[in-house]
Amino acid sequence: MYGLIGKLKAVPGQRDKLISILLDGVRGMPGCLSYVVAQDPADPDAIWITEVWDKQESHKASLSLPSVQQAIARASPLIAGFGERFETRPVGGHGLG
Amino acid sequence: MYGLIGKLKAVPGQRDKLISILLDGVRGMPGCLSYVVAQDPADPDAIWITEVWDKQESHKASLSLPSVQQAIARASPLIAGFGERFETRPVGGHGLG
Numbered sequence: 108m109y110g111l112i113g114k115l116k117a118v119p120g121q122r123d124k125l126i127s128i129l130l131d132g133v134r135g136m137p138g139c140l141s142y143v144v145a146q147d148p149a150d151p152d153a154i155w156i157t158e159v160w161d162k163q164e165s166h167k168a169s170l171s172l173p174s175v176q177q178a179i180a181r182a183s184p185l186i187a188g189f190g191e192r193f194e195t196r197p198v199g200g201h202g203l204g
Numbered sequence: 205m206y207g208l209i210g211k212l213k214a215v216p217g218q219r220d221k222l223i224s225i226l227l228d229g230v231r232g233m234p235g236c237l238s239y240v241v242a243q244d245p246a247d248p249d250a251i252w253i254t255e256v257w258d259k260q261e262s263h264k265a266s267l268s269l270p271s272v273q274q275a276i277a278r279a280s281p282l283i284a285g286f287g288e289r290f291e292t293r294p295v296g297g298h299g300l301g
Contacts, residue, residue: 141299195242202238
């Protein structure tokens with residue numbers, strides 16, 4: 108499996124809108140076992156995204172999906188910057204699939 | 205919802221054993237919507253844990269479960285230290301439940 112943990116910062120006041128674009132755009136991505144979008148309770152503009160994929164290639168391929176490309180186009184103007192980013196190698200747990 | 209993203213470091217050489225204790229101990233925790241254990245590809249001793257709970261109280265209550273207390277007791281000698289820790293407020297996605 109392949110995992111990503113990342114933080115992004117919305118343009119001030121645009122976090123909710125950015126979150127709904129993200130949640131909309133990431134439905135039905137092949138190989139995506141888990142995709143969770145979270146608010147950062149300590150920063151009103153920050154969003155945490157945690158992802159689990161069956162393999163890294165599925166994540167890469169998802170970036171070419173029309174639904175994801177549309178979401179990226181809609182989200183870009185609402186993104187002020189990026190924070191932490193960690194790649195992981197998930198090995199188990201629950202809530203996958 | 206209530207989320208946690210955290211990193212812990214195993215005693216050198218003990219990561220796999222620590223991971224299997226964790227995976228064993230966290231089954232069937234009430235209110236736990238997702239619990240993913242991952243290796244850090246950049247550090248042979250590091251583990252990432254990402255958790256999603258229905259509410260913070262469920263996470264707190266889980267620490268009193270006999271299965272979790274046993275896992276903590278078995279895991280403790282294998283833990284060398286803790287790294288990053290972020291609380292989050294998950295708002296949606298998939299792979300929850």
